[in-house]
Amino acid sequence: MEVAPRGVVVVETPYVAVDVDVLDRNVAGMAAAARDRGLDLRPHAKTHKCLEIARRQVEHGAAGLTVATVSEAELFAGGGFEDLFIAYPVWPSPGRAERLRALAERIALRVGVDSVESAGLLAKAVGPLDVLVEVDSGHHRSGVRPGDAARVAEAAERAGHRVRGIFTFPGHGYGPGLQQQAARDEAAALSEAASDAPVRSGGSTPTAALAGAGPLTEIRPGVYVFGDAQQVELGTCDWEDVALTVVATVVSRTGNRAIVDAGSKVLGADRPAWATGFGRLPEHPDARIVALSEHHATVEFPGEAPARGDVLRVAPNHVCATVNLADELVVVRDGTEVDRWRVAARGANT
Amino acid sequence: MEVAPRGVVVVETPYVAVDVDVLDRNVAGMAAAARDRGLDLRPHAKTHKCLEIARRQVEHGAAGLTVATVSEAELFAGGGFEDLFIAYPVWPSPGRAERLRALAERIALRVGVDSVESAGLLAKAVGPLDVLVEVDSGHHRSGVRPGDAARVAEAAERAGHRVRGIFTFPGHGYGPGLQQQAARDEAAALSEAASDAPVRSGGSTPTAALAGAGPLTEIRPGVYVFGDAQQVELGTCDWEDVALTVVATVVSRTGNRAIVDAGSKVLGADRPAWATGFGRLPEHPDARIVALSEHHATVEFPGEAPARGDVLRVAPNHVCATVNLADELVVVRDGTEVDRWRVAARGANT
Incomplete structure (x- = not known):
């Protein structure tokens, strides 16, 4: 060589x-920052897609992993990770429903929902799941308005799910000088949506350093392992x-x-x-x-x-x-x- | 299903x-258009990266395939394609030189050069090759100015290569209303560079329909198989x-x-x-x-x-x-x- x-x-x-030394420093640094502020760290594994890096995150105390898709969940479950959150409004097409059911029987699985309809269909097609209601905190992608979270949570409970809490992605923090505002929006949206939910989960590498004093119980940064x-x-x-x-x-x-x-x-x-x-x-x-x-x-x-x-x-x-x-x-x-x-x-x- | x-x-x-019927119509249409205008068609396989589609192109009379990298060339050579042009200023790092030599022994291989230096190094590291000199026709990426093509071609001949001709990519045709101008630039650059070279090869899906009356002997469109x-x-x-x-x-x-x-x-x-x-x-x-x-x-x-x-x-x-x-x-x-x-x-x- x-x-x-x-x-x-x-x-x-x-x-x-x-560079594995830089990676390890990033993994340890985010883990310590979350711990210091009393937040669970559930890193988003869509960034690295590597079992080796996920293991390092868990060794440093990650509460579990976040993934974006059912197939990512299957991959990490197959690699021995037993606490996964699919932070996405998963739509239960027939094949996907079958796969979700198999996963939920095997590991601690959380799934995102952002409508009464998807909560109902998931219950019918898959069965009762641990769900988190997605809230739009300003990125205007998926997620319900904070004021609608309780309605979706109640419908999910009625459908048979166990509602573990709420989550949001403050993706509008991806712009110069926007991190403070996005972190404030994230905190405000989670507070308005369900300040008493057991899990109140937020983003993101740009806003992670600003989380803590607010209503969050968990952060899901991904990019921090590598930077870019x-x-x-x-x-x-x-x-x-x-x-x-x-x-x-x-x-x-x-x-x-x-x-x-x-x-x-x-x-x-x-x-x-x-x-x-x-x-x-x-x-x-x-x-x-x-x-x-x-x-x-x-x-x-x-x-x-x-x-x-x-x-x-x-x-x-x-x-x-x-x-x-x-x-x-x-x-x-x-x-x-x-x-x-x-x-x-x-x-x-x- | x-x-x-x-x-x-x-x-x-x-x-x-x-949709295979639409694909086949596109493959046949471009083949007929090139044939009608007396142009060789050497489709760029980087678009599809599929042996099945390359076979359809050759069955419709493609003169060979264009690829972008040595590893693409290896893949298509492995799939039975024996006339490949790497339309890229390939740099002969030690590993790549070894791989190029193996390819050149096995199939009809053409390689792009755009400097006296790369022509010399390729000769030293790989041995004599069939080369085409890359000319910049206005996209301002790689390639020499048309007026410098003869100098690079002469140096390549002195280094031992067989100079088969010249090529250009009129990538500045990727903009609304720019196709006519890019096709004119392409023709002008190839004419200025070496109007008597045996092979005078040009792009590209946006400009392919405009090629023909000028100095081109060959076109290398890629995207046309699928459209987008x-x-x-x-x-x-x-x-x-x-x-x-x-x-x-x-x-x-x-x-x-x-x-x-x-x-x-x-x-x-x-x-x-x-x-x-x-x-x-x-x-x-x-x-x-x-x-x-x-x-x-x-x-x-x-x-x-x-x-x-x-x-x-x-x-x-x-x-x-x-x-x-x-x-x-x-x-x-x-x-x-x-x-x-x-x-x-x-x-x-x-």
Whole structure:
């Protein structure tokens, strides 16, 4: 194994590298922060989709895992995780109902509902479940208005479910300067919806540091394990907290512009309007990825671009998308490959 | 197998469905159009990554296939395709050089070069290859200026390669009303670079219909096999030409807004500034996908949104990204599943 300057392991580019020391620091740090504030931590496993990382989170005291889909739940249940929350308004199509029933018999399973209709259909198709009512705290995606949560909870109870509480995702905190407001909205929505529910569960990496004084009993951040360019640009982590990067080679260049072989098929194409580009280069903080094709990132440097053949690290904008494109993560410590982790739940969308 | 209204097969959503009759019409149509204009057709296989679709293209007279990476070339060579062009400025890192050499011994292989340096290194690391010099026709990604092509071609010949010709990708045709200009730029660049080169190869689905009268000898469109929302919005195909859609379920709704379970992890997050949203619904042409999360698309309808549990078809913005997220394609004919095709080159980025 050859090692390039700046501790980059040389394998075939592009590949996804995870610095395990940075990862472990992130896992331990969020666990300690939640504990200090008396909050349960139920990390969202959709970010990493890896059994190895989930084990580290549980070893650091996570109360369980959050997942987005039934197939993610099946994967993590198969890996030995016995307390899972599907934080999604699961619709019980016939095949999915059968799978949910099998899961609920096997592990401690919580499922999201956001309507009287879905609560009723879940009861009919699957049977009684532990459910949490989803509340919209301002992201305006799924979830009921806070004032409607009690109605849905009562209907769910009548349908036979055990209502464990409420949850929300303050996704509108994904914008510059919006974290404080999103955290306030989250707290207000959960208070209004059911301040006495046993479980009052909230997001999210951008707002996690702001949770605690309010009504939350649980947080579900995901991205914090790796960090990404979005989080750095939002100010919720620093470059030294970014554990996952795509390692890429300069394949073409002219003047201050280099083309590297990490495109949207390895980085993902996520690019919020406020982002400075399609990802960032931690070792070149003033460089910008001005265009992205499937196998080309066009990088503009403030001065002369690196040479052809140079190996660079690229932090993706949104690390969840990057991981879901990779079959495995190359695990490095001090620039040396120490392991490979399978992205076991890659593509687990159903 | 249950069949929903509008001929949608009911399997677990979200899934990627390909209407094989529409696909076959697209494959045959592009083949005929190229033949009529005396152009070789070398379709880009990065779009479909499927052996079954590549076979259909060759059966319709494709001169060979285009791929983007060495690993795609390995995959298609393994599937019996013996004439492949890696339309990329391949950088010969040690592992990649070894793999290129093995491929070149086994099949008719063409490789892109866009610098004297890469031509020299390829010769040294791999040995003599059939190369095409990449020319920048206005997309400003990789490729040399047309006036520099002769210099790179001469250097490649001196290094021992067999220079088969030149190629360009007029990617700046991906914008409303830009196809004519991009096709003119493509023709001008190829004429200036080497109007007497045996192979003068160009793009691309948006510009393919405009190629022919100029200096091109070969076209390399990819997306045309499936079509996508981008192509419809660019005016280069119609809804009835869109062969691939993601089938999704309404999981939540309020008023004119529905949340469906096809998010960025199945559709991809590509969204050019000129697109009307994050994909389109062929059966609801006035609906718009106004937001996209990993497992939620937020769809606004002109009137009342469909009911929870309704099954809808979503055309992704950029079908190449969608296919690269899927492990298999559900092949349908008249709304009935007739086959599954493996996305054999999924994730083949190296």
